Amino acid sequence: MNPLKQALYAACMAYVQQRIDNAAEAMRAAQEAANSEEKSSAGDKYETGRAMAQLERDRHAQLLAQAQQMKQELELLDYKTASDVARAGSVVNTSQGTFFLSISAGRLTVDGASYMAVSIASPIGALLRGHRAGDEVRFNQTTYRIEGVL
Numbered sequence: 001m002n003p004l005k006q007a008l009y010a011a012c013m014a015y016v017q018q019r020i021d022n023a024a025e026a027m028r029a030a031q032e033a034a035n036s037e038e039k040s041s042a043g044d045k046y047e048t049g050r051a052m053a054q055l056e057r058d059r060h061a062q063l064l065a066q067a068q069q070m071k072q073e074l075e076l077l078d079y080k081t082a083s084d085v086a087r088a089g090s091v092v093n094t095s096q097g098t099f100f101l102s103i104s105a106g107r108l109t110v111d112g113a114s115y116m117a118v119s120i121a122s123p124i125g126a127l128l129r130g131h132r133a134g135d136e137v138r139f140n141q142t143t144y145r146i147e148g149v150l
Contacts (some may be wrong), residue, residue: 002150005079005091007110008100012117015105016071023064030057070103073119077102084149086128088120091150094128096142101125 034053079089079102086092092099098115100108105117118125127137128146135146 001080002082002091004110005089005100005150008091008108008115008117009074009077009079009102011108011110012074012100012102012105013071015108015117016067016074016103019067020064020071023060023067026060027057027064030054030060074103082150085130085132086146086149087130091115092128092131092146093148093150095145095147099124099128101128 030053034050034057077089081089083090086101088101090101092101098113100115100117101120102117104119104122108115108117116124120126120129124139127139128144131137131146131149133146133148137144137146
């Protein structure tokens with residue numbers, strides 16, 4: 001197994017786990033805020049405060065669900081199989097940077113080098129998919145020459 005791909009996969013997993021942890025904590029805090037709203041003589045103020053806290057909790061629940069979906073996608077990713085054609089799980093080295101076709105985690109740093117973790121469904125990920133070393137693709141008026149695929 002390629003150690004770079006393994007390190008990028010681990011960095012993506014850490015990114016997703018951080019998102020899950022943050023969303024779960026924010027949900028817990030919002031639920032606590034809703035539960036601690038005290039009934040006052042101004043009943044509307046109480047109801048508004050609880051409703052706002054509930055909306056905040058629901059928003060974080062949605063973020064948690066999205067992060068859990070990303071984790072599932074990552075767990076299904078076949079990054080161990082080598083291929084000379086860019087596909088999900090590939091590391092694609094281009095003239096404009098190196099991409100890990102996995103999940104949309106953004107910029108990752110591994111061993112001091114910068115990589116972009118992008119989903120295969122993202123515009124750049126979809127464009128790179130199916131290409132191999134020597135191919136060129138054009139994205140946002142920029143030409144990406146594929147120098148290698150791991």
